[in-house]
Amino acid sequence: xxxxxxxxxxxxxxxxxxxxxxxxxxxxxxxxxxxxxxxxxxxxxxxxxxxxxxxxxxxxxxxxxxxxxxxxxxxxxxxxxxxxxxxxxxxxxxxxxxxxxxxxxxxxxxxxxxxxxxxxxxxxxxxxxxxxxxxxxxxxxxxxxxxxxxxxxxxxxxxxxxxxxxxxxxxxxxxxxxxxxxxxxxxxxxxxxxxxxxxxxxxxxxxxxxxxxxxxxxxxxxxxxxxxxxxxxxxxxxxxxxxxxxxxxxxxxxxxxxxxxxxxxxxxxxxxxxxxxxxxxxxxxxxxxxxxxxxxxxxxxxxxxxxxxxxxxxxxxxxx
Amino acid sequence: xxxxxxxxxxxxxxxxxxxxxxxxxxxxxxxxxxxxxxxxxxxxxxxxxxxxxxxxxxxxxxxxxxxxxxxxxxxxxxxxxxxxxxxxxxxxxxxxxxxxxxxxxxxxxxxxxxxxxxxxxxxxxxxxxxxxxxxxxxxxxxxxxxxxxxxxxxxxxxxxxxxxxxxxxxxxxxxxxxxxxxxxxxxxxxxxxxxxxxxxxxxxxxxxxxxxxxxxxxxxxxxxxxxxxxxxxxxxxxxxxxxxxxxxxxxxxxxxxxxxxxxxxxxxxxxxxxxxxxxxxxxxxxxxxxxxxxxxxxxxxxxxxxxxxxxxxxxxxxxxxxxxxxxx
Ligand SMILES: Cc1ncc(C[n+]2csc(CCOP(=O)(O)OP(=O)(O)O)c2C)c(N)n1
Numbered sequence: 001x002x003x004x005x006x007x008x009x010x011x012x013x014x015x016x017x018x019x020x021x022x023x024x025x026x027x028x029x030x031x032x033x034x035x036x037x038x039x040x041x042x043x044x045x046x047x048x049x050x051x052x053x054x055x056x057x058x059x060x061x062x063x064x065x066x067x068x069x070x071x072x073x074x075x076x077x078x079x080x081x082x083x084x085x086x087x088x089x090x091x092x093x094x095x096x097x098x099x100x101x102x103x104x105x106x107x108x109x110x111x112x113x114x115x116x117x118x119x120x121x122x123x124x125x126x127x128x129x130x131x132x133x134x135x136x137x138x139x140x141x142x143x144x145x146x147x148x149x150x151x152x153x154x155x156x157x158x159x160x161x162x163x164x165x166x167x168x169x170x171x172x173x174x175x176x177x178x179x180x181x182x183x184x185x186x187x188x189x190x191x192x193x194x195x196x197x198x199x200x201x202x203x204x205x206x207x208x209x210x211x212x213x214x215x216x217x218x219x220x221x222x223x224x225x226x227x228x229x230x231x232x233x234x235x236x237x238x239x240x241x242x243x244x245x246x247x248x249x250x251x252x253x254x255x256x257x258x259x260x261x262x263x264x265x266x267x268x269x270x271x272x273x274x275x276x277x278x279x280x281x282x283x284x285x286x287x288x289x290x291x292x293x294x295x296x297x298x299x300x301x302x303x304x305x306x307x308x309x310x311x312x313x314x315x316x317x318x319x320x
Numbered sequence: 321x322x323x324x325x326x327x328x329x330x331x332x333x334x335x336x337x338x339x340x341x342x343x344x345x346x347x348x349x350x351x352x353x354x355x356x357x358x359x360x361x362x363x364x365x366x367x368x369x370x371x372x373x374x375x376x377x378x379x380x381x382x383x384x385x386x387x388x389x390x391x392x393x394x395x396x397x398x399x400x401x402x403x404x405x406x407x408x409x410x411x412x413x414x415x416x417x418x419x420x421x422x423x424x425x426x427x428x429x430x431x432x433x434x435x436x437x438x439x440x441x442x443x444x445x446x447x448x449x450x451x452x453x454x455x456x457x458x459x460x461x462x463x464x465x466x467x468x469x470x471x472x473x474x475x476x477x478x479x480x481x482x483x484x485x486x487x488x489x490x491x492x493x494x495x496x497x498x499x500x501x502x503x504x505x506x507x508x509x510x511x512x513x514x515x516x517x518x519x520x521x522x523x524x525x526x527x528x529x530x531x532x533x534x535x536x537x538x539x540x541x542x543x544x545x546x547x548x549x550x551x552x553x554x555x556x557x558x559x560x561x562x563x564x565x566x567x568x569x570x571x572x573x574x575x576x577x578x579x580x581x582x583x584x585x586x587x588x589x590x591x592x593x594x595x596x597x598x599x600x601x602x603x604x605x606x607x608x609x610x611x612x613x614x615x616x617x618x619x620x621x622x623x624x625x626x627x628x629x630x631x632x633x634x635x636x637x638x639x640x641x642x643x644x645x646x647x648x
Contacts, residue, residue, distance in 0.1 A: 035444030035625050087444065087624030098446045098623025114448030115406065116378045149377035150409070177378050179354035185377040251354055311630035314622050 003211070005279050009288075011053055011210050012274060015045040015267045016289060018069040020296040021078055025068065025085060025099075028300060029245045035087050038099045041069030043240035044172055046266035048073035050213025051140050051170050051233070054221040060108040060126040060139040062119030065100045066172075066239075067112030070142050076104050082299040088306035094317075095309045108137075116177075117150030119143065120169075124156045127165030127230070138166040138224040140217070146177025148191045157232065161198040166224035168217060171234040172207065178243045179252040192234035200230050207235030208264040238264075322505055327360030327497035329471045330436075333478035334361070334398065336507065338368055341396055344482060345372040348383060348400030348436075357402045358438070358497050380409035384435065388418050391433035391487070398482060401437040403445075404453045404491060418487045419462030430485040435463075436478070438494040440531060440582055441621050441632040450621035450628070452530070452582040454491045455589045458559050464488040464512060465560040469533030471501030473557055476510025484512060493531040515563035517570065521550035524576040524646060526638065527567055527593050528553055532580035532614075535635040539642070551642065559589055567593065568601035575608035576648075578641045582633055585615040609648035612641035 022040045029038050041048070044066075052061065052073035063070040071081055076092070084091025085099045092102050103111035110126060113119045123141030130137040147153060148171060160167045171191045175182045182189070195202025201223075205216040213235055220231035238261035242249030249258070274280050280288075324332070338344045346364065348356075352375040355362030365373040376383050380401060387399035401407055407414060414435075422431050441450035458465050466481055466488060468474040474492065481488035518533060519540050528536040533555045540551040554570050556562055571577045577597060579590035590613040597603045597611070614633045622628050 036446065036623060095624030095627060096622040098444060101446055101623065114446065115409065146378045149379045151381050178350045180350060180375045184375055308626045309624050311626045314627040314630045315617060315619055318619050
C-alpha cells in the first residue's frame with residue numbers, strides 16, 4: 001500500500017522530534033540540570049514511530065525505562081515530558097515520576113516503567129479490557145531483548161495468546177541488556193521465534209527502517225483490531241548511546257560496531273529517501289529540522305522556567 | 321586502619337571469600353566485565369573468570385532460584401539483585417522458597433546462600449529504584465537480614481554472610497558506595513547478630529540503621545560539641561537476628577529513644593525496634609519521654625529533588641526528633 005506524502009512526513013517529523021528531544025536531555029543532563037539518570041532512545045526512533053503510526057489516539061501503549069521516544073511517538077507534549085524529566089510541577093506527573101515514569105492516560109500512554117518487563121502484563125490487561133468492553137482498541141507493548149528473559153514476558157504472551165487479545169508485542173532488539181550482549185543472555189538470535197511457543201505470528205523487521213516497522217505493525221494492528229489476536233514484531237535496532245547518560249557504552253561494544261550502526265541512522269536514511277523520491281527537498285528537510293530543534297529548545301525553556309514542586313506536595317495524591 | 325570506599329570494602333569481602341572457597345561464585349545482572357551496575361565489582365571477573373563471576377539474563381526469579389538450587393547442592397553462591405525494588409519480581413523465590421526450605425523440610429539441608437542488594441533514596445531514582453524494603457524480608461522468618469552502615473561492616477558482615485550456612489540477605493546502601501571510610505588492616509569477619517554502640521552517651525539513644533548511622537553520628541558529634549548533649553548511637557548491624565539486648569540496655573541507660581531507619585514508617589523496622597524495647601525490654605518502667613521514629617514518609621519515593629528530600633529521612637529530621645524527645 002502506497003503511503004501518503006503526509007504520513008511519510010509525519011513519520012520523519014516524529015523521529016526528528018525524538019532525536020532532538022533526546023539530544024536536549026543529554027545536554028541538560030551533562031549540565032546537571034536533570035536529576036537522576038536518563039536512558040536515551042537515540043538510534044531506535046524508527047521503532048516507536050513506525051509502530052505508533054498505526055495507532056489511533058484511543059489505542060494504548062506500554063513503555064519501558066527507555067520511554068521518551070514511545071511517548072513522543074504516541075503524541076505526548078514535549079513541554080510536559082521535558083518538565084517531568086526536569087522534576088518540575090508542570091511535568092506530566094507533577095515531578096513525582098521523572099524520566100522512567102511518564103504517562104499520559106488521555107493519549108493511551110499507560111506509562112513508562114522502571115522495572116524491566118513490568119509493562120508486559122499491563123499491556124495484556126489493556127488488551128483484555130478492550131476486548132471485554134467490546135471496543136476495537138489495540139495495545140502496543142514495547143519491550144527490549146533483555147526483557148524477553150523475564151518470566152513476565154512468557155506469562156504475558158501466553159495469556160494474550162490463549163485469550164486472543166489485541167496486543168502487539170514490539171520487541172526492540174538492540175542486542176544489549178545494559179552491558180550484556182544478546183548472545184550472552186539468550187541462545188536464540190531472534191526473539192520473534194518465541195511466538196511459535198505461543199502459537200501466534202512472529203515477524204522480524206529492520207528496526208532502522210521506519211517503513212518496514214510501519215508495514216509489519218500495520219498487519220499486526222489490523223489483525224488485532226479484527227479479533228485476530230496478538231503478534232510479536234521484533235525490530236532489529238541499536239542504541240547509539242550508552243545504556244544511560246554516563247555510561248560511555250564502550251566497555252562492551254567496539255567503536256566500529258557503533259559507527260557501522262550509526263551509518264544506518266533511521267532518520268538520515270529516511271530523509272535521504274524522501275528527498276530522492278522528491279517527497280521533499282533538502283531545503284525543506286533543513287527547515288523542518290530547524291523547526292523541530294526550536295520546538296525542543298522551547299521545551300527545555302518551558303521546563304527550566306517551570307516551578308519546582310513544594311516539598312509538602314510529596315504527601316498529596318496517594319489515594320483518590 | 322585503611323581508607324577505602326564502601327564499594328571497595330564490598331569487593332574485598334567478595335574477593336577474599338572467593339579466594340578462600342572455590343564453591344563461592346557470583347551471579348547477577350552485569351556483574352561480569354561491566355563490573356556491576358554501580359561499578360564496585362570491577363576486577364572480580366578478571367581475577368576469577370567467567371565461570372565464577374557470571375552475568376545472568378534479566379531474570380530475577382531465575383537468579384534467586386538458581387542461587388537457592390546451587391546452595392542446596394554444594395555451592396556457596398552469592399547472587400545480586402541490582403536494586404531491592406526488584407525483589408518483587410523474585411517474590412516467590414524469596415518468600416516461599418529461600419525462606420522456607422530448611423525449616424519446612426525438617427531441617428534436612430543447609431542453605432548457604434547470600435543475596436546482595438541495594439537500598440536507599442537520594443539520587444532521584446524515583447519510585448522503583450529508591451526503596452528500602454528490608455523490613456519485608458524481616459517479616460518472613462527464614463532469611464537473615466544484614467544492613468551494613470559502616471565501611472568496616474560492609475566488608476566484615478558480608479564475609480560473615482557468605483560463611484553463614486543460612487540464607488542471608490545483605491542490603492547495601494547505594495549512596496554509600498563511593499563514600500570513603502576506614503576498615504581494619506588484614507582479614508576480619510564481623511559476626512552476625514551483634515549490635516555496635518558506635519558512640520556512648522547518657523542523654524538519648526538513637527538506634528540507627530544503614531546510612532542513618534552515618535547521619536546520626538554526625539548529628540551526635542555536632543550536638544556534643546555545640547551543646548554538650550551526649551547521644552548514644554546504636555547500630556543493630558543485623559536486623560535478623562537482632563541483638564535486642566544491646567539496644568534495650570542503651571535505652572535503659574538513657575531513658576530516651578529515637579529510631580532512624582530509611583524504610584517506610586508504617587510497618588517499618590523502626591516499629592519492630594520499638595516493639596522489642598517496649599515488650600521485651602519493659603520500657604514502660606524506664607522511658608522518660610515518648611519514642612520518635614524517623615523514616616521514609618508513607619508515599620512512594622518521588623522523583624523531583626524537593627519532593628524526594630522531603631520524603632526520605634535526613635540529619636535535619638533526626639535532629640528534629642531528638643529535640644522533641646529531649647524537650648519532652
Ligand atoms: C526487574 C529489573 N531488573 C533489572 C533492572 C535494571 N535494568 C534496567 S534497564 C536494563 C536492561 C534492559 O535491557 P532491554 O530490556 O534489552 O532494554 P534496553 O535497555 O536495551 O532498551 C536492566 C538490567 C530493572 N530496571 N528492572
